[in-house]
Amino acid sequence: xxxxxxxxxxxxxxxxxxxxxxxxxxxxxxxxxxxxxxxxxxxxxxxxxxxxxxxxxxxxxxxxxxxxxxxxxxxxxxxxxxxxxxxxxxxxxxxxxxxxxxxxxxxxxxxxxxxxxxxxxxxxxxxxxxxxxxxxxxxxxxxxxxxxxxxxxxxxxxxxxxxxxxxxxxxxxxxxxxxxxxxxxxxxxxxxxxxxxxxxxxxxxxxxxxxxxxxxxxxxxxxxxxxxxxxxxxxxxxxxxxxxxxxxxxxxxxxxxxx
Amino acid sequence: xxxxxxxxxxxxxxxxxxxxxxxxxxxxxxxxxxxxxxxxxxxxxxxxxxxxxxxxxxxxxxxxxxxxxxxxxxxxxxxxxxxxxxxxxxxxxxxxxxxxxxxxxxxxxxxxxxxxxxxxxxxxxxxxxxxxxxxxxxxxxxxxxxxxxxxxxxxxxxxxxxxxxxxxxxxxxxxxxxxxxxxxxxxxxxxxxxxxxxxxxxxxxxxxxxxxxxxxxxxxxxxxxxxxxxxxxxxxxxxxxxxxxxxxxxxxxxxxxxxx
Numbered sequence: 001x002x003x004x005x006x007x008x009x010x011x012x013x014x015x016x017x018x019x020x021x022x023x024x025x026x027x028x029x030x031x032x033x034x035x036x037x038x039x040x041x042x043x044x045x046x047x048x049x050x051x052x053x054x055x056x057x058x059x060x061x062x063x064x065x066x067x068x069x070x071x072x073x074x075x076x077x078x079x080x081x082x083x084x085x086x087x088x089x090x091x092x093x094x095x096x097x098x099x100x101x102x103x104x105x106x107x108x109x110x111x112x113x114x115x116x117x118x119x120x121x122x123x124x125x126x127x128x129x130x131x132x133x134x135x136x137x138x139x140x141x142x143x144x145x146x147x148x149x150x151x152x153x154x155x156x157x158x159x160x161x162x163x164x165x166x167x168x169x170x171x172x173x174x175x176x177x178x179x180x181x182x183x184x185x186x187x188x189x190x191x192x193x194x195x196x197x198x199x200x201x202x203x204x205x206x207x208x209x210x211x212x213x214x215x216x217x218x219x220x221x222x223x224x225x226x227x228x229x230x231x232x233x234x235x236x237x238x239x240x241x242x243x244x245x246x247x248x249x250x251x252x253x254x255x256x257x258x259x
Numbered sequence: 260x261x262x263x264x265x266x267x268x269x270x271x272x273x274x275x276x277x278x279x280x281x282x283x284x285x286x287x288x289x290x291x292x293x294x295x296x297x298x299x300x301x302x303x304x305x306x307x308x309x310x311x312x313x314x315x316x317x318x319x320x321x322x323x324x325x326x327x328x329x330x331x332x333x334x335x336x337x338x339x340x341x342x343x344x345x346x347x348x349x350x351x352x353x354x355x356x357x358x359x360x361x362x363x364x365x366x367x368x369x370x371x372x373x374x375x376x377x378x379x380x381x382x383x384x385x386x387x388x389x390x391x392x393x394x395x396x397x398x399x400x401x402x403x404x405x406x407x408x409x410x411x412x413x414x415x416x417x418x419x420x421x422x423x424x425x426x427x428x429x430x431x432x433x434x435x436x437x438x439x440x441x442x443x444x445x446x447x448x449x450x451x452x453x454x455x456x457x458x459x460x461x462x463x464x465x466x467x468x469x470x471x472x473x474x475x476x477x478x479x480x481x482x483x484x485x486x487x488x489x490x491x492x493x494x495x496x497x498x499x500x501x502x503x504x505x506x507x508x509x510x511x512x513x514x515x516x517x518x519x
Contacts, residue, residue, distance in 0.1 A: 046392070049395075049396050050395075051392050051395060051396070075398040078395070078396055078397070078398045079398055082396075083392075083393070083396040085389050085393060086389070087388060087389065089388060089389040089390050089392065089393040090390075090393075091385075091390055091393070092390075102397050102399075103397040103398065106300070106301070106397075106398055106399065151393075151397075152396075155397075
């Protein structure tokens, strides 16, 4: 059970984005993958839900190999996974309520009344009660993220994938989103995988943090272990210290060149 | 030296391979869209709204163009036929050209701009803002949801819009002949009926079905292949209009060679 990525490699043309990334997310925990922008965090997340297929390596969810799933099996998997997009990816021709109910419309046994009730529950859960009639363009950035979260949780998924859930938000709204992520774990028992470059947020929501660096998992540990880590790249990233972060990277490149 | 001589051939080869690759990708997309026809539960609810958007909303612009085409055709026919040829041939010329060529082709070229660019920009925006990915994560088949209803709507609605445009074009030519060319209605109708063949109307319908598929197919393909932000969306829309217009003219020649 859980999400397991093993030795995942992915290239786009000449660019190697993932170079053998391994991670296991166990049931009930919230794991965070941290790393700088452009390091391949979102690419990684898209592998879990089958939007991308790895060049090599394996991606399994509840023991099922995601890249091999097709048709109904893939649909069943996607109903177990909610995906919160970086910029919410709300359908702008639909109201917020229609967006939230979108995933339910295709599920057997869901009539209009049941969908409306569930939509209202989900909007209340993300503190957007009464905003179902608005269009995405009428919402603030934080409200859009919360609407995206409501849409993701509407089909009651076992897993929630969060792609940069706090990017571009002010500190207060960031704290609101973080609190919601914790509520998803604690109240709904959802297993979470958060990719972010916001270390404050990662420390707040994650049971375990993995640093993605140069396409690989460089460090995995609890928030306390991450804070205490001596690894210069990790410390450079956590402290926002470019000299430490890039210095360590440069030193390693020079080592490789010498060898 | 040899390198500089070979460079143009190499560039040509690279472009040809890129074209083949593009054709392969398009064929794969349309084959997948064809398979998505079985997901009727996904595409059917979107079919009527798309028919209204692609077909009904296109009627005013199609009729506007047909009206003025009919007027110009009538005046130019009269100008060309002055003297040697009986004036009732104005009706023949207006009828034949509106049905066989100008009705379907001008309407299709106009809709390549109106409908094709619109579809491309809409799907392109959905692609770059991850709305297409969002559809997939919500267990929707994006081809069944986005592509199939648009192509089906165009295939069903283009012939209707073209038939309306042909009718209005002939009617405006007729009115022009009466008001500006001193022709009588019996004269115009005599010319109109002279070489009329019902097959011509079927020919126009067949052409417009294929034009509908081309305009929406190219729009969907370019839209879903959009990369980058607003610039990419703009590029896709332009590309759709150019490619769809070229394909419309190629298909027009093809149908003329095959069916006439």
